Amino acid sequence: MDQVQLATFQAVIGTGSFEAAARQLHVTPSAVSQRIKALESAVGQVLVRRARPCVATPAGEALVRFAGQVELLEREALAQARDGARVAIVVNADSLDTWFLPALAAVPGPAYELHTDDQDYTADLLRSGTAMAAVTAEHVAVQGCRLEPLGAMRYLPVGAATLPSDPAEAPMIVYNRKDQLQHRFLASLRRRGEPSAHYVPAAAAFVEAIRLGLGWGMVPEQRARPDIAAGLYRPLFPDKYLDVPLYWQYWKIESAVLGDLTAAVKAAAAATLRS
Numbered sequence: 001m002d003q004v005q006l007a008t009f010q011a012v013i014g015t016g017s018f019e020a021a022a023r024q025l026h027v028t029p030s031a032v033s034q035r036i037k038a039l040e041s042a043v044g045q046v047l048v049r050r051a052r053p054c055v056a057t058p059a060g061e062a063l064v065r066f067a068g069q070v071e072l073l074e075r076e077a078l079a080q081a082r083d084g085a086r087v088a089i090v091v092n093a094d095s096l097d098t099w100f101l102p103a104l105a106a107v108p109g110p111a112y113e114l115h116t117d118d119q120d121y122t123a124d125l126l127r128s129g130t131a132m133a134a135v136t137a138e139h140v141a142v143q144g145c146r147l148e149p150l151g152a153m154r155y156l157p158v159g160a161a162t163l164p165s166d167p168a169e170a171p172m173i174v175y176n177r178k179d180q181l182q183h184r185f186l187a188s189l190r191r192r193g194e195p196s197a198h199y200v201p202a203a204a205a206f207v208e209a210i211r212l213g214l215g216w217g218m219v220p221e222q223r224a225r226p227d228i229a230a231g232l233y234r235p236l237f238p239d240k241y242l243d244v245p246l247y248w249q250y251w252k253i254e255s256a257v258l259g260d261l262t263a264a265v266k267a268a269a270a271a272t273l274r275s
Contacts, residue, residue, distance in 0.1 A: 003070075005039040008032055009047060010067040013060070013129075016053025056128070064129030065144055069253050072132065086111045087257055090131040092119035093175065094153060095246065097203035098222045099272035100135065106264035110257050118178040119153075119244060126249055133250035133258065135265075145249045148266060151273030152243040156224040157185055157236040159216030167236055171215035172197045175206055181218040185242050218242055222272060243274060 011021035012032065022029040040047050047060035056064050068088075075086065087110045091100050096116060104112055115125055119137040126134050126142045141147040163170045168191035172182045176199055186195075198214050200206045210217050211232045219227075221241070228235060248265050250258050 002035075002039065002042070005035045005042075006063070006067050006070070008035040009039055009060070009063060010071070012036060012048055012054050013056050013064055016055075018054065061128055062144070065126075065132075065251065068129050068132055069251055072251075072255060072257070073253065086113060087133065087261065088113040088115065088131045089133045089135075090115040090117055090122045090125040091135040092117065092122060092137075092246075093203045094220045094223075095119070095135050098153075098220050099268050100265070103261070103264040103268040106267070107257070107260045110261075118176070119246060120180070121178055123249060126251075133248065133261065136247055136249055137244055138249070139245065139247055142249055144252055146252050148248040148250075148262065150246045150248050150266065150269035151275050152245045154221045154274050155181055155185075155218035155242045155244065156221050156228075157216060157240065157242075158210060158219050158224050158228065158233045159236055160211065160213035160233050162213045163216055163236075165236060167191070167216050168193055168195060171195055173206055173209045173215040173217035174199050175203075176201045181242060181244070182216075185218055185240075188242065189240075246273065 008021065008025060011024050012018055015021050015024055018029050018032045018036075022032045025032065036048055043059070043063070045059035046057050047063060049055050049057050072087070089112060091114060093116045096114070115131055117125065119135065122134040122136040123138040123142050125131040126145055135150070139147070157167060159167070159170060168186060168189075172195050174182055174197045198209060200209045206217060207219060207223060207227070209215065210219065211227070216236060227233060246269070248262060248269075250262060
């Protein structure tokens with residue numbers, strides 16, 4: 001595969017337009033267009049959806065991942081398999097807030113680019129090629145990726161003492177509109193109805209909203225138990241919880257950085273998550 005054409009394709013998807021890619025590559029937009037057409041002709045598929053911004057078609061998504069893999073391996077080789085490598089990872093906010101960062105600290109060589117999303121959606125960035133590894137709740141491996149079970153993150157239903165004991169009668173604190181943890185917990189109690197919700201899309205602010213009595217929510221036990229012991233809020237049901245199995249998915253390439261990072265992530269998860 002022509003590496004210039006592949007790099008041009010990566011630039012178009014990364015910048016979102018042929019013009020921006022041309023500026024990045026120091027060539028004319030016409031040259032960018034010709035390279036993309038040549039690459040599409042070689043592959044036999046339309047790879048770029050000409051929109052604002054330009055995005056990869058389903059056929060192009062595989063090439064986005066491939067281009068990122070080539071870039072990672074090239075950087076590793078040029079930097080003696082360590083210095084200068086950049087690793088893009090998507091991780092759910094609760095893992096990032098509790099157990100994940102020590103894994104990165106255990107592999108200090110690469111430059112990390114972190115993305116956050118709900119654990120049920122993090123694998124989407126693997127499919128698009130935006131990330132090369134992910135902490136996800138999706139238990140089926142994305143095409144071209146390996147999958148390793150990490151354990152389960154346990155969530156406790158908590159709220160301030162001023163809230164009703166029945167969570168169906170009190171407002172919910174929800175991280176964002178992708179977050180279904182509170183709804184799943186209510187369903188496990190066979191509660192009907194739809195309580196009102198406050199959307200608080202930041203891990204620390206989410207917990208603070210619960211402490212202030214705005215509503216109840218599902219908080220990782222690593223964060224909840226010290227707060228409960230300190231009297232900042234109470235468990236709504238001391239004997240009930242919600243376990244969310246998590247997995248580590250990463251590109252299926254022989255990369256020293258990804259190998260070291262995978263070992264560190266599994267070790268950090270084993271020390272924190274439920275088996």
